[in-house]
């Protein structure tokens with residue numbers, strides 16, 4: 450996706466994820482005015498064989514930065530910083546996320562993850578190029594977080610799953626489906642794996658907003674794919690609109706939709722037929 454397809458999507462849908470290919474810090478600042486408070490994220494990635502050049506971007510709109518006592522929590526290559534107890538609250542979710550993401554996306558492995566958490570209303574724009582093997586990625590991302598906020602934690606996990614799907618799919622053959630659809634499906638599959646449930650979104654406006662007549666074709670496609678992914682997920686939900694563990698049908702759907710192609714398994718099963 451390109452930056453030039455973003456503005457209306459963000460303005461009207463409080464949309465999911467920035468895709469800022471080719472953009473600079475100036476475009477990030479422009480995007481800031483259009484993203485919802487819970488933020489927008491993007492990745493720009495180029496691969497040469499197993500090596501990738503990647504740029505994770507986080508946009509959290511707001512005014513001044515946090516004024517708080519910052520504390521750090523870390524484990525297993527993950528370091529989280531945030532106000533008060535925020536990092537300690539978020540760390541277990543991030544800890545659980547990487548294995549869940551990599552189970553679907555074996556093309557990648559995140560060796561080092563640095564996350565900074567910021568309270569609602571504080572302004573953050575972060576980005577930075579890195580080069581590494583895809584199985585030794587070092588990522589820095591910023592997320593919105595409010596103390597005890599389940600939905601902010603879920604949003605962070607979903608955004609990370611979405612962006613890493615874009616990276617992993619650089620190693621996959623081109624598919625008929627939009628990559629945005631896969632990214633949006635990955636959000637819910639990973640949220641389900643980590644939190645034990647998903648409603649197909651963390652913030653309702655991200656999937657239930659109106660698609661404006663003012664959208665151009667690209668914006669309409671992005672918004673449509675996000676909504677389509679939501680509809681796919683919600684088919685597995687109970688009456689309350691939530692998919693809960695255990696749900697073998699949903700897990701099978703996730704594996705079939707975003708899991709890595711498994712030629713070895715196909716070969717083995719064909720041998721038994």
Ligand SMILES: [Zn+2]
Nearest residue numbers: 466468629632
């Ligand atoms: Zn995307």
